[in-house]
Amino acid sequence: METIKFSREDQDIAKGKTILLVEDNSNDALMTQRALHKANILNKVVWLKDGAEALDYLFHTCLEQGETLPQLILLDIHMPKVNGIEVLQKVRADERTCWLPVVIFTSSTEERDLVESYRLGINSYISKPIDFTHFAPVVATIGCYWLLINHGPTVVPGPR
Amino acid sequence: MESIFSKGSISYRFFSTLSLVLGVGTLVLIAAIAINEGFIQHKILVKKGTGLAQYIAKISQDPLVMNDTIQLDSIVNEARYDQDILYTVIFNEKGEAVTSRFSSINYTSPRIIEHRAKLSEISDLDQAMGYIREHEAAHEVSVPVTTGGQVIGRVVVCLSKHNIIENILSTILYITIFNIVIALILAGTMVVVSRRIIFTPLHDLVNASRSLARGDLTTRIETDAVGEIRMLIDSFNQMAGELQKTTVSREYVDNIIKSMTEALLILAPDHTITDANQAAARLLSCTREELIGMHAEDFFNSAILADLIEDRLHGEGIRVDTFCTRKNGSTLPILFTASAMRNESGSFCGIVCNALDISELKQVYSQLEAVNANLVQMITQRIEAEEKARRLNKDLEEQKTALEAANRELESFCYSVSHDLRAPLRHINGFTTMLIEDYREAMDDFGRDCLDRICAASSHMGTLIDDLLRFSRVSRTELNIVEVNLSGVAEKIAANYREAEPGRNVRFEIAPGLAARGDSSLLEMVLQNLIDNSWKYTGTTPEARITIGRADVAGEPVFFVRDNGVGFDMAFRDKLFQVFERLHGEEFDGTGIGLATVHRIIERHGGKIWAEGAVGQGATFYFTL
Numbered sequence: 001m002e003t004i005k006f007s008r009e010d011q012d013i014a015k016g017k018t019i020l021l022v023e024d025n026s027n028d029a030l031m032t033q034r035a036l037h038k039a040n041i042l043n044k045v046v047w048l049k050d051g052a053e054a055l056d057y058l059f060h061t062c063l064e065q066g067e068t069l070p071q072l073i074l075l076d077i078h079m080p081k082v083n084g085i086e087v088l089q090k091v092r093a094d095e096r097t098c099w100l101p102v103v104i105f106t107s108s109t110e111e112r113d114l115v116e117s118y119r120l121g122i123n124s125y126i127s128k129p130i131d132f133t134h135f136a137p138v139v140a141t142i143g144c145y146w147l148l149i150n151h152g153p154t155v156v157p158g159p160r
Numbered sequence: 161m162e163s164i165f166s167k168g169s170i171s172y173r174f175f176s177t178l179s180l181v182l183g184v185g186t187l188v189l190i191a192a193i194a195i196n197e198g199f200i201q202h203k204i205l206v207k208k209g210t211g212l213a214q215y216i217a218k219i220s221q222d223p224l225v226m227n228d229t230i231q232l233d234s235i236v237n238e239a240r241y242d243q244d245i246l247y248t249v250i251f252n253e254k255g256e257a258v259t260s261r262f263s264s265i266n267y268t269s270p271r272i273i274e275h276r277a278k279l280s281e282i283s284d285l286d287q288a289m290g291y292i293r294e295h296e297a298a299h300e301v302s303v304p305v306t307t308g309g310q311v312i313g314r315v316v317v318c319l320s321k322h323n324i325i326e327n328i329l330s331t332i333l334y335i336t337i338f339n340i341v342i343a344l345i346l347a348g349t350m351v352v353v354s355r356r357i358i359f360t361p362l363h364d365l366v367n368a369s370r371s372l373a374r375g376d377l378t379t380r381i382e383t384d385a386v387g388e389i390r391m392l393i394d395s396f397n398q399m400a401g402e403l404q405k406t407t408v409s410r411e412y413v414d415n416i417i418k419s420m421t422e423a424l425l426i427l428a429p430d431h432t433i434t435d436a437n438q439a440a441a442r443l444l445s446c447t448r449e450e451l452i453g454m455h456a457e458d459f460f461n462s463a464i465l466a467d468l469i470e471d472r473l474h475g476e477g478i479r480v481d482t483f484c485t486r487k488n489g490s491t492l493p494i495l496f497t498a499s500a501m502r503n504e505s506g507s508f509c510g511i512v513c514n515a516l517d518i519s520e521l522k523q524v525y526s527q528l529e530a531v532n533a534n535l536v537q538m539i540t541q542r543i544e545a546e547e548k549a550r551r552l553n554k555d556l557e558e559q560k561t562a563l564e565a566a567n568r569e570l571e572s573f574c575y576s577v578s579h580d581l582r583a584p585l586r587h588i589n590g591f592t593t594m595l596i597e598d599y600r601e602a603m604d605d606f607g608r609d610c611l612d613r614i615c616a617a618s619s620h621m622g623t624l625i626d627d628l629l630r631f632s633r634v635s636r637t638e639l640n641i642v643e644v645n646l647s648g649v650a651e652k653i654a655a656n657y658r659e660a661e662p663g664r665n666v667r668f669e670i671a672p673g674l675a676a677r678g679d680s681s682l683l684e685m686v687l688q689n690l691i692d693n694s695w696k697y698t699g700t701t702p703e704a705r706i707t708i709g710r711a712d713v714a715g716e717p718v719f720f721v722r723d724n725g726v727g728f729d730m731a732f733r734d735k736l737f738q739v740f741e742r743l744h745g746e747e748f749d750g751t752g753i754g755l756a757t758v759h760r761i762i763e764r765h766g767g768k769i770w771a772e773g774a775v776g777q778g779a780t781f782y783f784t785l
Contacts, residue, residue, distance in 0.1 A: 027587040034594060107582050110575065130586045130622040132593035132615075 004140040006040040006148075014147040018044045020070035022054040022087065023105075024079040028128065032074070032105075032139050039140035043147060046070065051082025055090055063096055070100070072146040075122075077106040077113055085113075088120045099153060101146055171359060175347060182346075186339045190332050197331055201324040205244070205299060212239060212248070213303035213317040220250055224258065224305055224313045233263040243269040244320045246292055249285065250305070251314040258313070261285045271296055271320045289318065297321040361385040361393055368396065375410030377403055423494075426501070427511040431456040431468060434510065443494070443515055446487040459484050464496060470508045473500035484515060493522045567636050578629045585625070588618040620751075627753040630685070631739070634760050639679040646674035646719065649684050650708045653691050666698060671709035674719065676785045682761045683785075689754040690721040690781050696748055697725035697779070716784060724778035728771075736771055758783075 006014070019036075023029045029047050036045065048054045054073075061067045073091070077084035084104065091097045103124040104117050114125055126142060129135045146152075216235055223231035236248040236259045247265045249257050257264065265279065265288060266272055272279070275295055282288045292298065298318050305313040364381050371379040379400055381393050417424060423440035425433055436451040444451065444459050457465055460482075467478050477499030483491045494515045501510040592614045600608065647670055654668040676683065691706060698704035707722040728736070728743045735743065737759035742752040758781075762769040765785045773779030 025583060025587075027590070028583065031587070031590040031594070038597075107586065108579055110579075128582075128586060130582055130589060131619060132586070132590040135586065135590060136593075 003137050004039055004144045006042075006144070010144075010148055011040065011042055014041070014043055016068070017071035017147050017152075018046055018068060019143070019147070020054065020057070020073045021045055021047045022049075022051065022073065022079070022084065023047065023076045024049050025076075028076070028107075031132070031135060035136040035139035036143050038136060039143060041140070041143040041147065043143075050079045051084065051087040054087050055082065058091065058097055058100075059094070069097070071152050072143075073100055073102045074105045074142070075102055077104060077108055077117070085116060085120065088117065088122060092121050101150065101152060103142060103146065105142070169359075170362075171351065171354065174350065174354065178347060178350070179343070182339060182343045186336060189339075190335055193335060194328050194332060197328050198324060201327060202299070202321070205319050205321065205324060206301060208242075208244075209299065209301035209317045209319040210303060212242075212245070213301045213315045216248060216250070216317070217303045217305040217313075217315040220313070220315065221305055221307045224250065224252060225307060227252075227258070229258055229260070232259050236263045239317070240266045240268050242266075243271075244323055245269065246272060246296060246298055246318040246320050247289060247316075248318075249289065249316045251316065253312050255314070257285045261288060265292070269320065271322055289316075292318065297325060357386060358389060361389045365393060365396060368400075372400055372403070377407065423513075423515040425451075425456075425513040425515070427456055427468065427498075427513060429470075429508060429510065431465060431511075440515070443492070443517060444484065444486050445490075450487075459486070460496070461485075464498075468498055468511055468513075470500060473498060473511060481518070492517060493519050495521075570632065571636060574629050574632050578625050581625055582622065585618050585622050589615055589622075592618070624751050624753070627751045627757070631753050631757045631760065634682060634685070634757055634764070637679075637682075639682070639764060641677055642680055644676055644678055644680045644683050646676055646683065646687065646708075647672050649680075649687050650674070650691065653684075653688055654706075657691070657695050664699075664704070665702070666695065666704040666706060669705065669707040669709070674708070674710055676719070678765045678785055679761075682764070686758050686761050686783070687721070689758045693750075693754065693781075694721060694723035694725060694779075696750065697727075697744075698723050699725070699748070701725050711782075713782070718782050718784050720780050720782045722778065722780040727773040727775050727778045729775050730773060733771055733773075737769070 021029060021032060023032065033045055033047070036043075046057065048057055054075075057067075058069070062069045075084045075087060084106070088102060088104075091100055091102060098121075101123045102121075103126060104113075104122050105126050105128060106113065107128045109127050117125055124142075126138060129138055216239065220232055220235055222228075223235065232250050236250065239245050239248040243266070245266050246269060248259070249264045250259050252258050264285060267276065272292070275292065278295075279288055279291065282291055293300065298320050300316055300318045303315045303317075304311045305315060361381070361383050364383060368379045368381045377400060380397050383390070383393050385393055417437045420437065421439055423443040424435075424437040425440050426435035428434050433451050433454050433456060436448055438448060441448040441451055456468065464480060464482055467473075467480065472478060477497060479495070479497045481493075482496050483493045484496070485491050495518045496513065496515050498511050498513040500508055501512050503509045592611050596608065596611050596615070603611070650668075650670045654670065657666070658668075687708070691708070694706045695704075698706065701724055703724075705724050707720075709720060709722075711718050711720060726744070726748075732743050737755045739753055739756040742750060744750070759769055762783050762785070767783055767785040769781065769783040771779055771781045
């Protein structure tokens with residue numbers, strides 16, 4: 001797979017958008033962040049280690065304290081305390097956050113995780129490749145797609 | 161035919177009554193007539209006498225005055241003409257008879273003649289007169305002779321009543337005879353007529369009734385009777401007809417009783433046999449005549465006899481499986497039923513018994529019992545066997561459950577193994593690669609080599625994990641048997657390889673229409689593995705050829721995948737399909753699990769797989785499904 005690299009223009013376009021990475025394993029987190037760097041994606045990456053922290057960040061820090069909501073949530077499924085599925089549920093249940101793009105990024109290839117996630121309304125499901133030569137491009141592609149190619153809402157939609 | 165006049169018959173009564181009535185009637189009549197006639201005759205006599213006396217008195221006036229006795233005698237003499245006149249005497253005023261005895265007494269009268277001898281002895285006229293009066297039924301008339309209003313004498317005339325009596329007697333006789341004749345005629349007529357009209361038909365009726373009573377319901381009377389008797393006879397005939405229609409004749413019943421095969425016995429309340437049918441006689445091996453009068457205890461045991469009492473026979477009676485003792489001493493098993501017989505007033509008057517020979521039945525019964533016992537035994541055994549089977553089944557079920565649980569555990573174990581092992585692998589790989597990328601220049605060849613090997617090893621481990629997972633899944637997943645188009649699958653796999661490595665010169669020969677029944681994904685795995693091997697081991701062959709087709713070995717269809725690659729040593733063919741056993745070293749990449757997986761899949765489909773090959777000449781893998 002070819003590695004995508006952001007150009008200057010790309011970086012401008014993607015400016016200001018944050019990525020929320022919810023991942024309990026520091027190695028995986030490190031690798032993901034490195035892959036993004038290697039692809040010249042310089043956006044801020046908020047790394048949280050479990051679902052509870054993620055929810056707290058989203059609902060407390062962002063919504064109540066005014067922090068910008070992330071443009072992309074990279075969500076692992078198997079995490080302590082609150083797992084990815086529960087986070088997903090909560091995010092999708094709240095009107096203020098239900099529009100957020102959620103990409104499940106997990107090492108699980110289980111059918112039932114896949115089905116459950118899609119049922120709850122994820123935007124994408126990516127399995128982490130074992131081989132790093134695949135891992136890096138996949139991450140880069142994800143970043144490129146969601147920060148660059150995909151049009152998220154520019155104005156945060158308020159309650160209906 | 162009995163005498164019509166037998167004591168009790170109606171004719172007798174008829175006749176006797178008639179006779180009585182006629183007799184009494186006749187007597188009454190006679191008496192009446194006698195009295196009447198007597199009276200009349202007497203009156204006539206008196207009149208006659210008086211008339212004569214008066215005449216004589218008249219004509220004797222003068223002679224009497226003159227005292228002309230000769231004249232007077234001739235006068236009285238004249239009175240002799242009538243034989244009824246016994247004497248005629250004229251008396252003067254002094255009361256002296258002036259006529260002579262000879263003239264006065266009428267000796268021509270037969271009545272007087274009778275007494276003549278006696279009269280001749282009596283000289284006196286008065287005495288004679290007295291004598292006559294005494295000895296004759298006579299009547300004296302006395303008329304005074306008057307002249308000029310003066311009585312100058314008396315005329316006495318005595319008349320015999322004898323004729324009157326004779327007259328009366330003869331009248332009576334005539335009447336009696338007449339009556340008798342009439343009576344006889346009447347009786348005779350009555351007898352004949354009544355016989356014809358009444359008594360013969362009645363007698364016929366009597367006979368017919370008796371005959372009907374005896375049971376001959378065809379009795380009818382033919383008669384030419386008339387009137388009420390005819391009505392009686394007609395109604396009798398009608399009755400007989402009705403009776404015949406609605407009642408079974410005695411004969412019929414007798415026939416039934418005689419012909420029935422079951423023994424029928426009628427017992428009196430004291431258990432003597434009062435009647436029996438032929439079947440009973442046969443059952444008890446005596447004659448019917450012998451049976452009647454014998455006692456039930458001669459044939460039946462006391463247990464039965466105890467039951468033959470009114471209380472026990474009440475309602476539907478009794479039915480007993482028992483035995484009887486025949487006259488010849490042998491015993492016979494019988495089915496004995498008895499019920500109470502009641503007369504019209506409802507009182508217990510006898511016992512009706514039925515006995516049926518059940519010796520054959522008993523035999524059959526005991527045979528059945530034996531068979532039954534057998535069956536029961538068989539059933540018990542069968543039940544035991546079933547119990548055992550059930551227990552075995554239960555064990556099997558339990559084992560199955562345990563196995564399933566173990567399977568599930570294994571499944572989740574495999575999952576976690578693959579899942580949890582992947583992450584560290586990923587990290588090893590990742591960081592090693594990062595090291596290579598970032599510190600390539602800072603390392604020497606050996607360092608780089610080390611890192612390369614680490615990467616390769618972790619990759620290899622990933623493949624190993626996947627292969628192992630797949631291998632274990634193959635044993636556990638359910639087979640979903642469908643018709644699989646093997647040619648199509650092979651084509652697809654071939655296309656994939658060609659696309660992946662377009663540079664390689666490999667010719668695929670895939671026979672069309674290869675199809676088999678099995679799990680499509682597993683069979684795909686088989687072909688994938690085999691073609692993968694072929695692809696791999698023809699890597700060093702310039703003109704590589706992979707053939708997939710079907711052959712017939714010993715009449716059975718066999719699929720094969722053949723290549724002309726490096727082949728293998730047939731000596732080691734047993735190791736081919738074992739896990740982790742490889743016949744080639746590191747020159748060819750492989751985990752050693754692929755063929756084992758294939759083997760397991762084929763095994764699960766109930767087929768066989770084997771290989772033939774030679775070093776340097778390629779290999780052929782045959783499999784059946």
